[in-house]
Amino acid sequence: MSEQDEVPSEDRRKYEFRKVIEELKDYEGSGTQLVTIYIPPDKQISDVVAHVTQEHSEASNIKSKQTRTNVQDALTSIKDRLRYYDTFPPDNGMVVFSGAVDSGGGRTDMVTEVLESPPQPIESFRYHCDSAFLTEPLAEMLGDKGLYGLIVLDRRESNVGWLKGKRVQPVKSAESLVPGKQRKGGQSAQRFARLRLEAIDNFYQEVAGMADDLFVPKRHEIDGILVGGPSPTKDEFLDGDYLHHELQDKVLGKFDVSYTDESGLSDLVDAGQAALAEADLMDDKSDMEEFFEELNGGKLATYGFEQTRRNLIMGSVDRLLVSEDLREDVVIYECPNDHEEYETIDRRNTSPEHTCSDCGEEAAEVDREDAIDHLMSIADQRGTETHFISTDFEKGEQLLTAFGGYAGILRYSTGV
Numbered sequence: 264m265s266e267q268d269e270v271p272s273e274d275r276r277k278y279e280f281r282k283v284i285e286e287l288k289d290y291e292g293s294g295t296q297l298v299t300i301y302i303p304p305d306k307q308i309s310d311v312v313a314h315v316t317q318e319h320s321e322a323s324n325i326k327s328k329q330t331r332t333n334v335q336d337a338l339t340s341i342k343d344r345l346r347y348y349d350t351f352p353p354d355n356g357m358v359v360f361s362g363a364v365d366s367g368g369g370r371t372d373m374v375t376e377v378l379e380s381p382p383q384p385i386e387s388f389r390y391h392c393d394s395a396f397l398t399e400p401l402a403e404m405l406g407d408k409g410l411y412g413l414i415v416l417d418r419r420e421s422n423v424g425w426l427k428g429k430r431v432q433p434v435k436s437a438e439s440l441v442p443g444k445q446r447k448g449g450q451s452a453q454r455f456a457r458l459r460l461e462a463i464d465n466f467y468q469e470v471a472g473m474a475d476d477l478f479v480p481k482r483h484e485i486d487g488i489l490v491g492g493p494s495p496t497k498d499e500f501l502d503g504d505y506l507h508h509e510l511q512d513k514v515l516g517k518f519d520v521s522y523t524d525e526s527g528l529s530d531l532v533d534a535g536q537a538a539l540a541e542a543d544l545m546d547d548k549s550d551m552e553e554f555f556e557e558l559n560g561g562k563l564a565t566y567g568f569e570q571t572r573r574n575l576i577m578g579s580v581d582r583l584l585v586s587e588d589l590r591e592d593v594v595i596y597e598c599p600n601d602h603e604e605y606e607t608i609d610r611r612n613t614s615p616e617h618t619c620s621d622c623g624e625e626a627a628e629v630d631r632e633d634a635i636d637h638l639m640s641i642a643d644q645r646g647t648e649t650h651f652i653s654t655d656f657e658k659g660e661q662l663l664t665a666f667g668g669y670a671g672i673l674r675y676s677t678g679v
C-alpha cells in the first residue's frame with residue numbers, strides 16, 4: 264500500500280489529536296490574546312467569518328497595543344484558514360486555535376492549528392479569548408471511550424438513553440397506566456390486585472421494548488448497561504427477564520436512584536461510577552492478561568520497540584499494545600556501512616550520539632519522528648490493530664515501566 268492510500272485508523276487519529284492538544288495546552292499568551300473557536304457541524308462558515316470580523320473590529324478597543332495587535336493578528340490568521348472551507352465545516356465540526364504564544368526571552372511565536380472532525384460532534388459554537396487555549400472540551404472528548412445504555416424506571420415512568428463518554432443523552436421515555444395502590448370503591452380487592460399486576464407487567468414490557476429498540480442494534484458496540492430506580496421495581500424488571508437476552512448479559516449493575524425522569528439518568532451515572540470505571544478498563548485488562556499469559560507460557564508475545572517493530576514489519580502482529588502515557592521519539596541512525604539502527608528517547612531530549620552496534624562506527628542521524636506514529640503507520644499498513652493501554656491498573660503500569668511501553672500479541676510465532 265502506498266503512503267497516499269494509507270487511511271489512518273481511528274486510534275491513530277485520536278492519538279494525533281491528543282498530541283496536538285497536549286502541545287496547545289502548554290502554550291501561554293502574555294495577555295488575553297489566544298483565540299479558540301469551536302465550530303459545530305451545522306454552523307455555516309460564513310457565520311463564523313462574520314463573527315470573527317466582528318471580534319476583529321471590537322478588538323480595536325483593547326488598551327494594550329501589544330495585546331490588541333496580537334488578537335487582531337490571530338483573528339486575521341483564522342479568517343485566512345476559514346477560506347479553505349465551503350459552506351459547512353467537515354463532519355463533527357472543527358476547532359480553530361490561533362494566537363501569539365510566549366516562546367521565552369520576551370519573544371512570541373504565532374501559532375495557528377485547525378483540528379477537523381473530532382471523535383464526537385461539537386455541540387455548540389464557542390468563541391473563547393484568554394491567556395491560554397481552550398482545550399478541555401476536546402480533551403474530554405478524547406478521554407471518553409465508553410458507550411453505555413441507561414435505563415431508569417419506577418412503576419410510573421421510565422427513561423432510557425445513552426452515556427457517550429461523559430455525556431448523558433436521554434432518548435426515550437414512557438409513562439405507565441399502572442393504577443395507584445388505592446382501589447376505587449366497588450372493585451373487588453382480588454380483581455384490583457390482578458389488574459394492577461397486569462398493568463405493571465405491561466409497563467415493564469413497554470420499557471424493555473424501548474430499551475431493545477435503542478440498544479439491540481448497537482449491542483456489539485455497547486460496553487455495558489446500567490439500570491436504576493427504587494426497589495423493588497428495578498429488581499423485578501431485571502429478574503423478570505424482560506430485556507432482550509443479549510442486553511441482559513450486558514447489565515453491569517443495578518443502582519438506587521430516586522428520580523426516573525431525565526435527571527434520573529444522570530443520577531444513575533453518578534451512582535454507577537465504580538462499575539463504569541471498571542468497565543472502561545476491561546478491554547485494556549484483557550489485552551494485558553493475554554500478553555502476560557503468552558509471555559509466561561505461550562509464544563505469541565513480543566515487547567520493546569525494536570522487537571515489536573520487527574514483528575510489525577513481518578506482518579505477524581495481531582494487536583499492537585502501546586502505553587497511553589508514552590511520549591517518545593524514535594531516532595533513526597545510519598552508519599557508513601549502511602547499517603540502520605533505531606533508538607527511542609524522551610520527546611523533550613535532543614538526539615544522542617550513536618555508535619553502530621554492528622560495526623562500531625559512528626552513526627549519523629537520518630530521521631527522527633514520534634515513536635508511536637512510526638509503529639502505528641506500519642501497523643495500519645499491515646492490518647494490525649493498535650490498542651492504547653491505560654496505566655490506571657497494575658499490568659497497564661507494568662507495560663510502561665517494565666516493557667518500555669511497547670508490546671504486541673502475535674498472530675503466529677516468529678522467534679523475533
Ligand SMILES: [Zn+2]
Pocket residue numbers: 598599600601602619620621622623624
Ligand atoms: Zn554499522
